[in-house]
Amino acid sequence: MATPNYSYEKRQRELAKKRKTEEKRQRKLNKPEGQSDEPSAEGDAAADAGDTGATPPTPNNAG
Structure with a gap:
């Protein structure tokens, strides 16, 4: 070999x-x-909906 x-x-x-x-x-x-390099479809939709910039609450996975 x-x-x-x-x-x-x-x-x-x-x-x-x-x-x-x-x-x-x-x-x-x-x-x-x-x-940006990434598509910003979500960012544009959030801006149109009056997004305040606050992060969404995280789900509680205990259970």
Whole structure:
């Protein structure tokens, strides 16, 4: 059986990581000012409903 080529595997992981960080950097550059990465459909609906910014109560899971 052939021996594993750990250098190749490591290089592939490094390239994937570099590619991912570059994509993230590009998304940040292309994002318009004042807009988040996540869809804000819930935030817009809450603002239209007169949301005061208070956090909703957490359910009690005792039981």
